[in-house]
Amino acid sequence: xxxxxxxxxxxxxxxxxxxxxxxxxxxxxxxxxxxxxxxxxxxxxxxxxxxxxxxxxxxxxxxxxxxxxxxxxxxxxxxxxxxxxxxxxxxxxxxxxxxxxxxxxxxxxxxxxxxxxxxxxxxxxxxxxxxxxxxxxxxxxxxxxxxxxxxxxxxxxxxxxxxxxxxxxxxxxxxxxxxxxxxxxxxxxxxxxxxxxxxxxxxxxxxxxxxxxxxxxxxxxxxxxxxxxxxxxxxxxxxxxxxxxx
Amino acid sequence: xxxxxxxxxxxxxxxxxxxxxxxxxxxxxxxxxxxxxxxxxxxxxxxxxxxxxxxxxxxxxxxxxxxxxxxxxxxxxxxxxxxxxxxxxxxxxxxxxxxxxxxxxxxxxxxxxxxxxxxxxxxxxxxxxxxxxxxxxxxxxxxxxxxxxxxxxxxxxxxxxxxxxxxxxxxxxxxxxxxxxxxxxxxxxxxxxxxxxxxxxxxxxxxxxxxxxxxxxxxxxxxxxxxxxxxxxxxxxxxxxxxxxxxxxxxx
Numbered sequence: 001x002x003x004x005x006x007x008x009x010x011x012x013x014x015x016x017x018x019x020x021x022x023x024x025x026x027x028x029x030x031x032x033x034x035x036x037x038x039x040x041x042x043x044x045x046x047x048x049x050x051x052x053x054x055x056x057x058x059x060x061x062x063x064x065x066x067x068x069x070x071x072x073x074x075x076x077x078x079x080x081x082x083x084x085x086x087x088x089x090x091x092x093x094x095x096x097x098x099x100x101x102x103x104x105x106x107x108x109x110x111x112x113x114x115x116x117x118x119x120x121x122x123x124x125x126x127x128x129x130x131x132x133x134x135x136x137x138x139x140x141x142x143x144x145x146x147x148x149x150x151x152x153x154x155x156x157x158x159x160x161x162x163x164x165x166x167x168x169x170x171x172x173x174x175x176x177x178x179x180x181x182x183x184x185x186x187x188x189x190x191x192x193x194x195x196x197x198x199x200x201x202x203x204x205x206x207x208x209x210x211x212x213x214x215x216x217x218x219x220x221x222x223x224x225x226x227x228x229x230x231x232x233x234x235x236x237x238x239x240x241x242x243x244x245x246x
Numbered sequence: 247x248x249x250x251x252x253x254x255x256x257x258x259x260x261x262x263x264x265x266x267x268x269x270x271x272x273x274x275x276x277x278x279x280x281x282x283x284x285x286x287x288x289x290x291x292x293x294x295x296x297x298x299x300x301x302x303x304x305x306x307x308x309x310x311x312x313x314x315x316x317x318x319x320x321x322x323x324x325x326x327x328x329x330x331x332x333x334x335x336x337x338x339x340x341x342x343x344x345x346x347x348x349x350x351x352x353x354x355x356x357x358x359x360x361x362x363x364x365x366x367x368x369x370x371x372x373x374x375x376x377x378x379x380x381x382x383x384x385x386x387x388x389x390x391x392x393x394x395x396x397x398x399x400x401x402x403x404x405x406x407x408x409x410x411x412x413x414x415x416x417x418x419x420x421x422x423x424x425x426x427x428x429x430x431x432x433x434x435x436x437x438x439x440x441x442x443x444x445x446x447x448x449x450x451x452x453x454x455x456x457x458x459x460x461x462x463x464x465x466x467x468x469x470x471x472x473x474x475x476x477x478x479x480x481x482x483x484x485x486x487x488x489x490x491x492x493x494x495x496x497x498x
Contacts, residue, residue, distance in 0.1 A: 048371055050367065050370065050371070074373045074375075075373070077371060077372070077373045078373060080371060082368065082371045084364045084367065084368055085364070086363055086364060088363060088364040088365050088367065088368040089365075090360075090365055090368075090369075091359075091363075091365070092356075101372060101374075102372040102373070105372060105373065105374045106372075106373055108275065
């Protein structure tokens with residue numbers, strides 16, 4: 001579903017990504033783990049075409065993303081839904097308008113009743129009911145905003161959902177809820193997910209496969225169990241901090 | 247040297263941003279409802295501050311004009327001189343400066359906040375061009391509303407001068423109005439309105455650009471807003487000078 005081959009990216013003299021190879025299978029959840037400044041966000045921005053690689057390929061659903069321009073890129077982005085770290089809801093719009101936004105903009109001929117039906121349907125997937133529709137993002141808790149953000153990301157039935165640090169800055173209960181939400185999106189909606197995170201606990205809970213990003217390289221990649229057994233010194237140090245706590 | 251280079255780079259990006267905004271203005275999808283909402287926010291919302299500024303400026307001009315002209319017995323010309331200075335210069339410039347303070351700063355802050363909270367990135371991933379969605383409606387609304395507010399300033403400013411001239415300074419109403427008629431041509435009003443349209447475009451482009459390219463949290467948004475207000479205020483004065491030089495010249 002997502003194939004990244006030998007991806008290189010530099011900003012000025014700073015080499016952020018140096019030869020990344022990743023394969024994400026259809027209908028699975030792939031977590032990219034890494035510390036701050038490891039290039040996780042840069043990697044994700046290549047997948048959705050917000051950044052162009054210096055060299056290498058990014059193929060999603062058999063479409064070569066970096067080669068797309070203008071209208072083609074806009075159309076290809078319909079494959080994606082993205083959940084931002086801070087939810088990134090439009091604070092001038094109500095919850096209904098937020099979730100309806102991708103539908104109204106992408107399918108301008110869609111009838112109002114159909115838009116409403118699909119918005120309510122997707123809010124149900126994340127356990128929110130109709131009484132939030134008229135509220136504004138500032139009136140919701142952080143966890144609820146995250147849920148609305150997921151509903152907005154999947155309302156147009158994307159094939160791929162990208163999560164940017166979904167559990168950063170959340171309390172343990174909300175974190176558990178967001179993990180559950182990511183797993184539910186896979187089961188109920190059948191989407192392929194790519195999560196970037198530094199939250200090891202969440203990663204091992206939701207991931208079918210994990211890649212650990214370190215200094216622009218993939219230090220380990222595979223199933224959670226394979227990554228756990230990796231002998232790469234950085235991976236061992238990174239994981240031991242968490243496993244010691246258990 | 248480095249600062250100078252940075253300044254040129256910034257200016258280049260602004261020109262590029264302006265070109266992008268203009269290009270998106272003529273491409274579908276068109277969003278008239280967003281333009282109307284911005285016309286309400288930028289235009290209708292500024293009526294109070296523009297009317298108040300206009301009224302007081304007009305009253306002051308009436309009194310000062312009377313003070314100056316009475317010395318050589320020409321107080322009958324106050325109405326005409328106030329009207330012509332309002333129409334050609336003061337109304338467009340003061341209106342623009344007031345709207346920069348009220349709406350220009352709001353535009354820069356709103357877009358800046360949207361940038362640093364990733365709302366603009368989110369929009370882009372949802373296949374909506376943020377320049378078209380955010381900058382174009384503000385640009386079009388400013389083009390439409392700056393001349394409207396300038397006309398309002400003209401009318402209320404003249405009313406203020408009339409009140410002071412006739413009822414406070416005791417200038418006879420007949421010559422006050424008669425000399426206004428003979429001094430001021432429709433072309434003077436049009437001259438002011440053309441300036442207002444140019445100011446509207448400049449202010450919208452600079453303030454949206456500053457907000458759109460804000461970086462680094464609350465401080466960055468604040469800094470962007472400050473720069474938006476300073477840069478657009480100075481640009482108004484420069485553009486005013488340039489337009490006056492081109493249209494009026496040395497007047498010989």
